[in-house]
Amino acid sequence: MFDASTGGPGGGEHPPREPDGPASSSHRGHLVLAEKVVEKIAAQCASEITEVGGTGGGFLGMGRQNDPEARPKVSVELTGAIATLSIELGVRYPASIARVTQQVREELGRRVTELAGVQVRQIDIRVGYLHGGSPAEERTLL
Amino acid sequence: MRILAGGLNRAWLTVIGLVLLVLGVGWLLAASGLLASLHPALDQEAAPMRGASGVLDQPWMPAAMIVVAALLILAGLSWLVRQIPRKRQAPTLRFHEDARQGVTLMEAPVFSDAVAHDVEELEHVTAARALLRGSRSEPELVLRVAVNERADAQEVVDAISERILPRAVEALGVPFTDVGIEIVVTRQSRKSDRVRVQ
Numbered sequence: 444m445f446d447a448s449t450g451g452p453g454g455g456e457h458p459p460r461e462p463d464g465p466a467s468s469s470h471r472g473h474l475v476l477a478e479k480v481v482e483k484i485a486a487q488c489a490s491e492i493t494e495v496g497g498t499g500g501g502f503l504g505m506g507r508q509n510d511p512e513a514r515p516k517v518s519v520e521l522t523g524a525i526a527t528l529s530i531e532l533g534v535r536y537p538a539s540i541a542r543v544t545q546q547v548r549e550e551l552g553r554r555v556t557e558l559a560g561v562q563v564r565q566i567d568i569r570v571g572y573l574h575g576g577s578p579a580e581e582r583t584l585l
Numbered sequence: 586m587r588i589l590a591g592g593l594n595r596a597w598l599t600v601i602g603l604v605l606l607v608l609g610v611g612w613l614l615a616a617s618g619l620l621a622s623l624h625p626a627l628d629q630e631a632a633p634m635r636g637a638s639g640v641l642d643q644p645w646m647p648a649a650m651i652v653v654a655a656l657l658i659l660a661g662l663s664w665l666v667r668q669i670p671r672k673r674q675a676p677t678l679r680f681h682e683d684a685r686q687g688v689t690l691m692e693a694p695v696f697s698d699a700v701a702h703d704v705e706e707l708e709h710v711t712a713a714r715a716l717l718r719g720s721r722s723e724p725e726l727v728l729r730v731a732v733n734e735r736a737d738a739q740e741v742v743d744a745i746s747e748r749i750l751p752r753a754v755e756a757l758g759v760p761f762t763d764v765g766i767e768i769v770v771t772r773q774s775r776k777s778d779r780v781r782v783q
Contacts (some may be wrong), residue, residue: 528687534756536699536703536752537699537703537752537755538756539756540691540756540757541680541758542758544681544689545689548686565687566687567687567688567689567690568681568687569690569691570689570690570691570695572695572699573696573698573699
């Protein structure tokens with residue numbers, strides 16, 4: 444990351460930077476993530492699990508339909524650097540619902556912490572539908 | 586698929602029948618004079634309702650009749666409500682082990698619809714409905730399967746047992762404690778505009 448106080452990496456007569464030290468961090472500014480960012484990160488991470496689907500389409504949040512290819516709907520509640528996630532998703536039938544949802548919980552807990560820097564404490568999952576498979580895996584011959 | 590109040594109706598009919606039987610036998614015995622030795626009012630020549638007007642003229646009688654009527658109305662309404670067919674569907678299914686990490690919930694119809702859709706993929710099946718009862722740990726499955734006239738009912742039942750139920754158990758994670766299959770033969774057929782060949 445570029446540090447304005449030193450004029451760039453290794454700049455001039457200034458003392459060497461302490462990338463993780465308290466002195467330098469105060470000059471680097473702050474990075475603030477909105478809830479929406481965490482929600483989209485979590486939704487994308489969940490959708491990357493093969494057996495998980497979401498909802499898509501609709502207008503202004505109304506009339507959304509089950510879509511195995513879409514991202515699940517995630518809502519986040521932030522308290523400091525701790526996030527509580529609620530996710531509504533679809534699971535491929537006949538995959539084990541307990542196994543898939545546990546995988547979602549573990550994957551989100553790990554990856555959201557990695558990517559967003561917030562600690563995920565609790566993930567509530569609601570399975571909204573079970574789907575027979577992904578349309579992308581099928582070819583339709585007309 | 587739906588639970589009717591047959592047991593309740595039979596129980597109350599039995600009670601009412603027994604009460605009427607006892608009253609009828611008592612009336613018969615009193616009329617024949619066999620109970621005269623027990624009480625003078627039960628004598629064959631007696632007029633047992635002679636003192637009734639004294640009771641009916643009491644000031645509290647209207648209030649007592651209103652209370653009795655209200656109780657009868659409540660009993661009748663309760664009986665009518667019990668006549669409404671009930672599905673006795675399983676409550677929300679819980680898949681989480683440790684609620685501190687978060688809960689995992691799924692409504693029972695979500696699972697039932699998936700099983701029914703799976704059954705509808707079987708040959709000769711024109712429609713299917715599924716109902717999950719019991720609980721997540723002790724689930725019961727009821728299937729109502731409509732097949733066309735060409736279907737062999739035993740083959741359909743075998744296909745459900747060998748192909749549909751194992752998939753349902755895999756998804757749910759626990760075996761069914763009870764499975765009921767109702768086969769209905771229909772003249773209707775189901776056509777599809779596409780077929781999965783691979």
